Amino acid sequence: MTPDVLTVTEVRDFINQTLSYAYPQIIVEGEIASFRINQDKWIFFDLKDKQTTISCFMTKYQLNTVLEDGMLVRVTATPNLTKWGKFSLTVKYVELAGAGEVKIAFEKLKAQFEAEGLFAIERKRQLPEYPIRIGLVTSTEAAAFNDFIKIASDRWPLLEILHCHVQVQGEQAVNDVVGAIKWLNINHPELEALVVIRGGGSQEDLQVFNTEPVVRALYASVIPTIVGIGHEDDVCLAELVADVRAATPTDAARIITPDKINLTQNLAYQIDRQTGAIGQLLNRLRTQISLSANVYMALERQTADSLANTLRRFSKAFDDKLNSWRLAVNSAQLILHGANPERILMRGYAIAKLNGIILSDPTMTKLGDNVMIQLRKGILATRVIAPVTNKHTKTSPNTVTRVNKRVVQNNDQSIEKPQISIEFS
Amino acid sequence: MTNPSKNPRSASNFRSQLEELEKITSVLESDDVDLTQAIDYFKRGTELAASLQDQLNQAELKIQTIRNKFTDSSTGQSGISEKS
Numbered sequence A: 001m002t003p004d005v006l007t008v009t010e011v012r013d014f015i016n017q018t019l020s021y022a023y024p025q026i027i028v029e030g031e032i033a034s035f036r037i038n039q040d041k042w043i044f045f046d047l048k049d050k051q052t053t054i055s056c057f058m059t060k061y062q063l064n065t066v067l068e069d070g071m072l073v074r075v076t077a078t079p080n081l082t083k084w085g086k087f088s089l090t091v092k093y094v095e096l097a098g099a100g101e102v103k104i105a106f107e108k109l110k111a112q113f114e115a116e117g118l119f120a121i122e123r124k125r126q127l128p129e130y131p132i133r134i135g136l137v138t139s140t141e142a143a144a145f146n147d148f149i150k151i152a153s154d155r156w157p158l159l160e161i162l163h164c165h166v167q168v169q170g171e172q173a174v175n176d177v178v179g180a181i182k183w184l185n186i187n188h189p190e191l192e193a194l195v196v197i198r199g200g201g202s203q204e205d206l207q208v209f210n211t212e213p214v215v216r217a218l219y220a221s222v223i224p225t226i227v228g229i230g231h232e233d234d235v236c237l238a239e240l241v242a243d244v245r246a247a248t249p250t251d252a253a254r255i256i257t258p259d260k261i262n263l264t265q266n267l268a269y270q271i272d273r274q275t276g277a278i279g280q281l282l283n284r285l286r287t288q289i290s291l292s293a294n295v296y297m298a299l300e301r302q303t304a305d306s307l308a309n310t311l312r313r314f315s316k317a318f319d320d321k322l323n324s325w326r327l328a329v330n331s332a333q334l335i336l337h338g339a340n341p342e343r344i345l346m347r348g349y350a351i352a353k354l355n356g357i358i359l360s361d362p363t364m365t366k367l368g369d370n371v372m373i374q375l376r377k378g379i380l381a382t383r384v385i386a387p388v389t390n391k392h393t394k395t396s397p398n399t400v401t402r403v404n405k406r407v408v409q410n411n412d413q414s415i416e417k418p419q420i421s422i423e424f425s
Numbered sequence B: 001m002t003n004p005s006k007n008p009r010s011a012s013n014f015r016s017q018l019e020e021l022e023k024i025t026s027v028l029e030s031d032d033v034d035l036t037q038a039i040d041y042f043k044r045g046t047e048l049a050a051s052l053q054d055q056l057n058q059a060e061l062k063i064q065t066i067r068n069k070f071t072d073s074s075t076g077q078s079g080i081s082e083k084s
Helices: A008-022 A099-116 A143-155 A173-187 A205-210 A212-220 A237-241 A249-256 A260-338 A341-346 B010-029 B035-058
Strands: A026-038 A042-048 A053-059 A072-081 A087-096 A133-138 A160-165 A193-198 A225-229 A244-246 A351-354 A370-375 A378-389 A418-424 B062-066 B080-083
Touching: A008 A072, A026 A053, A072 A099, A087 A099, A099 A205, A099 A212, A099 A237, A133 A143, A133 A173, A143 A160, A143 A193, A143 A249, A160 A173, A173 A193, A173 A205, A173 A212, A193 A205, A193 A249, A205 A212, A205 A225, A205 A237, A212 A237, A225 A237, A225 A249, A237 A244, A244 A249, A260 B010, A260 B035, A341 A351, B010 B035
Parallel strands: A053 A087, A133 A160, A133 A193, A160 B062, A193 A225, A225 A244
Antiparallel strands: A026 A042, A026 A072, A042 A053, A072 A087, A351 A370, A370 A378, A378 A418, B062 B080
């Protein structure tokens, strides 16, 4: 039997199949050497310890950390015989194996992102004061998730959360987190905030949030971001690139949600202010009314003064008029006084009356009539003895009366008037 | 179980009412309001505050969880669960 003759390629394929069967995936720890990137796409480095060196190959897309010579790393890889006959590890995943390495990688990436302006304060956006809908990227299994939900529910129960469940550590985590951030941005750009949280863990556990793809996905997010990873002392690059950095997941919950208690106090405060404003308005109106009242009172005073003035003027005018009337009355009284019959009697004249009628003509009487003569100091009762006229002679009382007493004097001598002769009874 | 998309505006409603309440406070604190208007505003303000307080007291957080393989960000696969 002639043994089977294999081609070189067949040998390589056979060995690779055997290797992949025996070692479908191996994890190897070693130090990086001869690190280089070709065409900005392919990564080559050696993994070595004190005795052995093995070549490694991976795509840049798969690299989630900074690598440089001398770093201690742990790679997840598949052994492979290349077509050039060299043994190589095809690396799927690299994680930093030493604390020093993690620190170096962190500082290097941080410096690079800072230089690019990814952490610039000027680009930080504000989160909504009262968010309506937010996106949440974390693992459902994580305690951080339950803490976040509990706090958000207590503080701001009106919130609606669209939660993307992702792995937050391990090989799949970076792709998951980056994918969820992009998915929310593409499918739900209306979200008002995007929250990325993860609870505390080892430095290696938190490395996902120091990787370039996660940092760049957050940087590219159109939705404002808030990131809270690990404990308070942990600082991740994802936190630095976020619009708002939360110290912890619970801190993120407190930052993104307004407090129901504060809101209740704010409602009371608003009503207090409104009540105060109404009180002030009433005070203003009261003052205005008071001022108006003063104006009206002043007007009223002016009116009263004016009225009093008018009354005074009227009163004076009335008094003046009254005085003039009084003068007129006095003069009238004087005139009347002059015409008083008593005054005539005082001057020695007498009035003869028959039956109360003043006699002006002797013919008004007949013999024996009782004629009453009004003198200054009394009445003289007389009787007519001979009514005579002075038709031919002047009246001569001595001749017609028995008492020879003149009782009537008529000054008008030219007029012939009847005379009477009377006797005293 | 409540789908947030069916009642998406509860917080929005709260926010607009709160804004209105704060605006009323500002208007009342300005001098450009007469007594009749002020009383109407005040009445509206107290109604809003009571409504907002009710909403706060009665609201329940709504969560919709998506369990996708997020490697392809352009597709939204199934695996959505909700709770409130």
